[in-house]
Amino acid sequence: MMKRVLTLEAAKSVAAAAEAFADSHGFKVVIAIVDDGGHLLYLQREHDVQFGSVQTAIGKAYSAVAFKRPTVEWEGRFKEGRYGYLTMPGLTGLQGGVPLVIGGEVVGGIGVSGVASQDDERIAKAGADLLLTLSEGSRA
Template sequence: MISKPVLTLDDAKNIAAAAEAEALRNTWRVVIAIVDDGGHLLYLQRNHGTQFGSVEIAIQKARAAVAFQRPTKVTEDAVLSGRLIHLALPGALPSEGGVPLMHDNQIIGGLGISGVRSFEDGQIAQAGVAALG
């Protein structure tokens, strides 16, 4: 048997609080989605006034970060550089703001942010990741 770290609801709440603080500092209205290592939704928060279309986008960013084991910015950069094959990958989302959550070099979940410009979503996501330690 192998032991592995597990993302808890308390962890998710701490990550979300740090991400929300960054969003509020910049007066950005966003959706914050956190999934476990299987891509299952663990936590979702939509700031008042955030477009409801960002709910599914945030969830998909978090899932894509887990599925492909890398930030969604990697896919965005690939598409912007002309590597359009990335658009055909199931579950890929070429928009910054999705990041894997890591502990001891293992993916324990994913964080997705949606609601503002792509690089701003990424900035908020990095603040959330920093709270994980």
Template sequence: MSSKPVLTLDDARRIAAAAETEAQANGWKVTIAVADDGGHLLYLQRTHDTKFGSVETAIMKAHAAVAFQYATKDSETAVQTGRLIHLALPGVIPAEGGVPLLRDGVVIGGLGISGVRATQDGQIAAAGAAAL
């Protein structure tokens, strides 16, 4: 039987705290979602006056990052360059802000950020993922 690293709730909180620090440093109100390696929500936080539409979007970005094992920015770039097939794939979010969380080269979860511009969501996600 093989073994693999697992994303813990403490890991998710540390990732979210780093993402929150980046968002607050820029005055951005966002939702932060962390999913486990099955794409299931492990941790969620939303700034009290963030648009409620960002909740499901952040969760979907985290899920997509796990499901496809690449950043949602990659799908955004593909669509922008004419590879519209990405729009037909189930669960694809073609907007920056979702990143897979890796440990020892293994996807152990996903981080999704939503609430500001896609590039800003991506900046916050990068800061969160760096905390892992």
């Protein structure tokens, strides 16, 4: 069995799709892409986005790949009062982190920060959806 990996080229395509979505809505954000080990592969920051969003975006991407689920799931648990999850190492429990999947395998994560969390999530999903579309096309 061959291990699937997220290439730099694919990471840039994911970021471009996320950026296109953000631009179409007038959002200025930071977009971070990590590999399957949570290591930063690609980062871009729009002009004038607060620098605090850099580490937040990286944290969201890391959490998405480390726990193999969108970070929105953690936010829901916090709203239920399940604060024990806050002690989990490496967890950023804010919307805007989405796993990147190729052929059903998590190969990385995208994290977005800079606007309202629900909009960060929509932007991240736009990038993740592009990779999913690309991987489905390559199977045909």
